[in-house]
Amino acid sequence: MSAAVDVTGLSKIFRIPLDRSSTLKFRVTHWRSASRYRMFYALREVSFQVPEGQFLGITGPNGCGKSTLLRILTRIYEPDGGEVRIRGEVAAFLELGVGFNPELTARENIFLGGAVLGLPRRQLTRKVDTILHFADLEEFADLKLKNYSSGMQVRLAFTVAILARADILLMDEVLAVGDASFQAKCFDVFARYKREGRTIILVSHDLGILDRYCDRVLLLEHGHITADGPAAQVTAEYRRATESQAAIEARAEAEAAILDASVVLASSAE
Amino acid sequence: MTALVPASRLESIPRPTSALQRNVNLIRELALTQFKLKYTGSALGYLWSLVKPLMLFGVMYAVFARLLKAGAGSTEFEVQLLFAIVLWNFFTEATSTAMSSIASAGHLIRKAYFPRWILVLSSTLTALMTFIINTCLILVITVPIGHMHLTLRSLTAPLFFIEFVVLILGLSLLLSSLFVFYRDIGHIWEIISLVLFYASTIVFPFVVLVTEPGAARPRNLWFAGLNPIAQVVQDLRYALVSPHLHPMSHYLGALYAVPLLIVATLFGVGYLVFHRLTPRFAESL
Numbered sequence: 218m219s220a221a222v223d224v225t226g227l228s229k230i231f232r233i234p235l236d237r238s239s240t241l242k243f244r245v246t247h248w249r250s251a252s253r254y255r256m257f258y259a260l261r262e263v264s265f266q267v268p269e270g271q272f273l274g275i276t277g278p279n280g281c282g283k284s285t286l287l288r289i290l291t292r293i294y295e296p297d298g299g300e301v302r303i304r305g306e307v308a309a310f311l312e313l314g315v316g317f318n319p320e321l322t323a324r325e326n327i328f329l330g331g332a333v334l335g336l337p338r339r340q341l342t343r344k345v346d347t348i349l350h351f352a353d354l355e356e357f358a359d360l361k362l363k364n365y366s367s368g369m370q371v372r373l374a375f376t377v378a379i380l381a382r383a384d385i386l387l388m389d390e391v392l393a394v395g396d397a398s399f400q401a402k403c404f405d406v407f408a409r410y411k412r413e414g415r416t417i418i419l420v421s422h423d424l425g426i427l428d429r430y431c432d433r434v435l436l437l438e439h440g441h442i443t444a445d446g447p448a449a450q451v452t453a454e455y456r457r458a459t460e461s462q463a464a465i466e467a468r469a470e471a472e473a474a475i476l477d478a479s480v481v482l483a484s485s486a487e
Numbered sequence: 488m489t490a491l492v493p494a495s496r497l498e499s500i501p502r503p504t505s506a507l508q509r510n511v512n513l514i515r516e517l518a519l520t521q522f523k524l525k526y527t528g529s530a531l532g533y534l535w536s537l538v539k540p541l542m543l544f545g546v547m548y549a550v551f552a553r554l555l556k557a558g559a560g561s562t563e564f565e566v567q568l569l570f571a572i573v574l575w576n577f578f579t580e581a582t583s584t585a586m587s588s589i590a591s592a593g594h595l596i597r598k599a600y601f602p603r604w605i606l607v608l609s610s611t612l613t614a615l616m617t618f619i620i621n622t623c624l625i626l627v628i629t630v631p632i633g634h635m636h637l638t639l640r641s642l643t644a645p646l647f648f649i650e651f652v653v654l655i656l657g658l659s660l661l662l663s664s665l666f667v668f669y670r671d672i673g674h675i676w677e678i679i680s681l682v683l684f685y686a687s688t689i690v691f692p693f694v695v696l697v698t699e700p701g702a703a704r705p706r707n708l709w710f711a712g713l714n715p716i717a718q719v720v721q722d723l724r725y726a727l728v729s730p731h732l733h734p735m736s737h738y739l740g741a742l743y744a745v746p747l748l749i750v751a752t753l754f755g756v757g758y759l760v761f762h763r764l765t766p767r768f769a770e771s772l
Contacts, residue, residue: 231770242671288769292600295766306502315598320524332516333599335502335509344500351497382499 219304221385221416222267222290227299229260229285229440259285261440262299269304269384270414272407274431274448276421276455282440283420287311287389290418305384305416308334312389314374319363323354323373326362330374334381344380352376371399379406385416404430424452510605517609521584522616536617537624540576544569547690557691564692566634566728571689571720573621578655578716579680581614585659586666586676593772603765607663611656636730644726650750651719657754660761667764667771687716697738705738712739715746 232254259282267273275283288294290301291309316333317326327348331341341348349355352372362370407430410417421427427434427448434451436444444451503509526532551557552564588610589596589603596603629635666672688696688711696717697705711717718735725734736743 288597293597293769309600311598316595318520318524320527321520325520325523329516329520332513333595333601335513336500337503337508337512338516340500344498347497376497379497380500382501 219269220266220302221269221271221304222418223300223302223304224266224290225264225300227260227263227286227289227301228258228297229282229289229294230297231257231259233257258440260289260296263437263440263442264299265435265442265445267416267418269416272411272417272419272430272432274419274421274427274434275437276424276427276434276452277437277443278459281437283437284311284389286437287387287418287420290387303385306382307385307387308378308381308383309387310378310389311387313371313378317362317370317374320361322359322361323349323352323365324358326373327377330377331380334377336377336380341380348376348380368396368399375399375403383415385418386410387418389420390422424456428452506602510602513601514605514609514612517605518612518616521610521613525613533620537621540569540572540621543576544572547572551690555691557695563634563729566629567692567724568690569625569629570724570728573618573625574651574720574723575684575687575689575716576621577614577618578651580617581611581655582658582662582676582680584614585610585655586662586673588659589663589768590667590670590772596769596772603768604660604761607659607761608656611652611659615652635727637727638730640730641726644723647719647722647726650715650747653754654715654719654750657750657757660757661753664761664764664768667768683714683716686710686714687720689720692732693717693721693735693738694733708738708742712742712745713749715750718743718746 233256234254263282263286275286277283285294287309288311289296290303291307291311293311314326314330316330318329321329324345327345328338328341332338345358346355349358352369352375354369354373357365357369362373365373407417411430419427419431431448433446434444434448435442436451436455444454503512526535529535531538548565548568552568557564585607588606592606595606626635662672662676684690693711696707696711699706712735718739721732721735725732735746739745
């Protein structure tokens with residue numbers, strides 16, 4: 218099998234200014250110090266390949282670089298080093314309903330959100346009724362989005378999102394939103410994508426979901442890949458690590474509490 | 488409650504393979520949306536975009552044409568004035584909305600990939616739509632009165648208009664990308680616009696600026712010739728309204744290349760700066 222996504226030596230550095238100001242006056246008055254910044258390595262020499270048809274999960278603690286990685290794959294960020302090669306049509310969902318405008322109706326938002334995903338108006342026009350029916354929003358087609366409940370908004374956004382035909386899907390915690398029945402619907406679509414042999418990269422904190430759907434999971438910590446293997450194995454490893462970390466923290470806390478208590482005891486004894 | 492249709496029933500849509508087709512589609516959707524949002528929710532709706540230039544025209548007409556007799560030498564100065572103000576309105580509206588087009592689309596830029604210049608171009612198109620409707624309304628009023636003189640020379644008008652749009656696009660690319668990093672640009676551009684409004688001979692005929700009573704040679708030529716807006720306004724006035732005016736080439740001679748070069752340079756600089764800063768947009772917004 219050939220690689221649908223090929224990432225080699227990928228690095229990303231964020232320059233975090235020490236004195237943040239976006240005015241010209243500041244630049245002029247602080248011209249000597251204006252370029253001082255701290256380097257933050259979000260990704261360091263990350264390399265991996267995703268074979269065609271694989272369902273890859275990426276996980277890791279907050280700030281480990283997984284969202285940065287996804288944004289580089291979608292070309293939103295430019296890497297500072299390394300290379301990304303992607304074979305096939307990409308659809309990226311960093312969030313549901315990107316491009317939606319609360320002042321527009323559902324119908325209008327289908328065209329706008331669709332255009333952001335690369336879907337032409339002509340094709341969407343033919344399917345508007347099906348889309349509204351699928352999202353169960355036929356009665357509210359001409360209601361402004363701002364008057365929708367968040368559940369309705371998510372339903373519409375999700376329906377538009379799954380319209381985009383692509384070989385490679387990149388997703389970031391899309392599942393975090395919506396209720397149980399909505400999540401079940403997402404899983405349906407995931408299962409279908411998997412059957413159809415599409416390549417999927419899913420970034421998530423939810424180890425249960427990664428376990429259930431992914432063929433393989435990457436664990437990212439401090440911008441490095443620290444584990445890479447079958448989903449069950451990596452998630453189990455990560456669970457153990459976080460649990461032992463939590464246990465260490467819990468014990469430290471307990472010891473501190475005991476210390477506090479003994480201090481209180483000692484002071485009350487005086 | 489209707490039951491949800493199973494996911495498999497919703498067929499996905501193949502996306503056009505050419506990036507151009509997708510970009511054109513996105514530009515159209517964004518421009519139409521902006522246009523719609525600008526005028527919905529207000530009682531007069533679209534009419535507001537006509538009220539503003541008309542009001543400006545009224546004030547400028549009263550002050551310059553009536554009080555100061557600015558257009559005394561020209562028979563249809565009212566039409567010249569109205570025409571120039573609608574052009575100017577397009578210029579300020581296009582540049583000021585384009586300036587914030589990147590900075591105000593932070594969410595879109597951080598969450599989706601598409602060429603960023605699409606945002607600038609679509610905001611220019613929104614201003615263009617307003618301009619076209621305004622121009623049509625003016626034509627409806629002025630052509631029957633006989634104040635538009637359309638002859639063969641009028642065929643040059645589209646060329647000058649294209650020059651004007653290229654100038655606007657160049658400035659928009661420059662302003663929008665700089666505005667992401669330096670918010671002062673907003674204030675600076677407001678001040679520059681105010682100066683340009685009077686320097687571009689919109690509220691008085693170009694002749695007033697360059698001729699001194701009794702002097703044989705024109706004055707202020709360098710100052711006036713350096714300004715492409717003045718050149719476009721004068722040439723369009725000549726082409727569409729007043730055949731008895733002199734086109735800009737009459738005053739500038741070989742110097743006519745200067746405003747054209749400025750437009751080309753501004754577009755080039757705008758494009759390069761935008762291109763250079765684009766990778767930093769997503770991280771800075």
